[in-house]
Amino acid sequence: MSEKIKASVAMLKVLQDWKVENVYGLPGGSFNTTMRALESEKENINYIQVRHEEVGALAAAAEAKLTGKVGVVFGSAGPGATHLFNGLYDAQQDHVPVLALIGQVASGAMNMDSFQEMNENPMFADVSVYNRTVMTPESLPRVIDQAIRTAYQYKGVAVVTIPNDYGWMDIDMDSYYASGHNYSSPILPEPDDSKIKDALALIKEAKQPVLFAGIGTKGATDEVIAFSEHFKMPVIITAINKGTVPDSFRANLGSTYRVATKPADEAIEAADLVVFAGADLPFAQTKKILKPNMKFIQIDIDASKIGKRHAVDVALLSDAKKTLARFVELDGSPVESRPFFDATIEDMANWREYLKKFEDKTTTPLQPAAVFKEINKHATGDDIFAIDVGNVTMNSLRYLDMNPKQKFTTSALFATMGYGMGAAIAAKSAYPDRQVFNLVGDGAFAMVVQDLLTQVKYKQHVINVVFSNQHFGFIQDEQEDEGQPFYGIDFNDADWAQVGNAMGAVGIPVSTHDELVAAFEKAESIEGPVVIDVKITDERAIPVEDLAVNPKNFSAEEIAAYRKRYEAEDLLVLDDLIEKYSK
Secondary structure, three states: OOOEEEHHHHHHHHHHHOOOOEEEEOOOHHHHHHHHHHHHOOOOOEEEEOOOHHHHHHHHHHHHHHHOOOEEEEEOOOHHHHOOHHHHHHHHHHOOOEEEEEEEOOHHHOOOOOOOOOOHHHHOOOOEEEEEEOOOOOOHHHHHHHHHHHHHHHOOEEEEEEEHHHOOOEEEHHHOOOOHHHOOOOOOOOOOHHHHHHHHHHHHHOOOEEEEEOHHHOOOHHHHHHHHHHHOOOEEEOHHHEOOEOOOOOOEOOOOOOOOOHHHHHHHHHOOEEEEEOOOOOOOOOOOOOOOOOEEEEEEOOHHHOOOOOOOOEEEEOOHHHHHHHHHHHHOOOOOOOHHHHHHHHHHHHHHHHHHHHHOOOOOOEOHHHHHHHHHHHOOOOOEEEEOOOHHHHHHHHHOOOOOOOEEEEOOOOOOOOHHHHHHHHHHHHOOOOOEEEEEEHHHHHHHHHHHHHHHHOOOOEEEEEEEOOEOHHHHHHHHHOOOOOOOOEOOOOOHHHHHHHOOOEEEEEOOHHHHHHHHHHHHOOOOOEEEEEEEOOOOOOOHHHOOOOOOOOOHHHHHHHHHHOOOOOOOOHHHHHHHHHO
């Protein structure tokens, strides 16, 4: 007679074979047999109890982004399941593997309008790459194994709905197996030398080329820098690729469009050729960031991405790391000088001086830049930054001084507020020995503050920095740009430090510069979570997507008003610098 195992325990054994360490979720009656299995396997797999399923799903998505491994979350039937959608769509939009386990009423109660029963498969059809209801106890571990394989294959969300009675039924030990131990990352395509030579001809002809380095260049820091220096080509990064190229690298211009830097926006506007490496740019067509007449070389491992954002002159279906290195190998002698390259470097140095002016301010209310100065000062070098959505995203991209050992995660394409809390929980769960920051506006913090209790429960030393100005600042700026009255963007203040204290964290209120400096010094010595509630100005930061400094595009009156409002009198104009270095 075959040895027996509970179906849900077998399912968890499959997760372990896939090297899953953490499972996020909130228990419910329709998930209790799996809870029983989690209790029995608690020495082998960590169950992390969140206070809202949305945060659990965001944590699972963030863990997948940070580690490259599948993130796992669960929700019970009905409301527990529907609460997952925000995090699952974040995973879908940012193309990371997540497994969502969905509770269901017992099989005998299905299709009977039972309490909390829902037809869950259609609900998850749009968000998922795999979506199944388990039909027998014996199939449960096998369906889970298939779900994880599919999530990895398509870099998306796999959903498995589990009737509650199946979990604690006995199945034969030899009725299933797991395939995680045999999994290996796909072999990435090699670059085509003939196409690289075609691309090299375009690079040689170009006067103002840029390298647009996306998340596909993660792990290719040396190759990106070598390519940039060899071809004298400045680097623009996508927001989610922050940190791959160190901010100290002279030709790193930062990200483009709105959550961006001035030099990056000027450079992409002036470019006559773009090398688009492992990147995506959702605003490319709608905001006309990539001009139709520019030459375009695209490197990607996904054929469906080729030509998605711009007409392509040379397409390289290959790994960005290998391809950038091969460009340098095949070209031989480096480009000695390029006026555009020199101009962008001076433009970036000028921009950094401009930002430093705000970092050094000690005025009240505080500047966000002054807060980031303290964050950079107290960073350890391998920190993880969980970045929420809004003006904090823009300020993080401008002011965080990062290196490739650090990690940066945000909700990029879906851009859901409240991301930072779940991401910080995931970061500390996956990397307990690393320093974790949750950088969040007061609007987003209010959405998910209940899960500060999760940080407290697991004694996670997360430094939650709340940028409080009682406004949905990012939306306020959009309303200004659209010329409409401000409406619905202000809200009542809260003492988030006191809230933190009441929930078991250490809350530190900050209103002055002296209090700011002291708060970060104190935060270092605290073992559990910290809430630093910083009261900041609601003044708008400089909008570089509508940069009004170039006389070719704006009147003298418009330029003077723009420079005065944003203290931008000393900002240089890229066109002037190009002319300077072309002489």
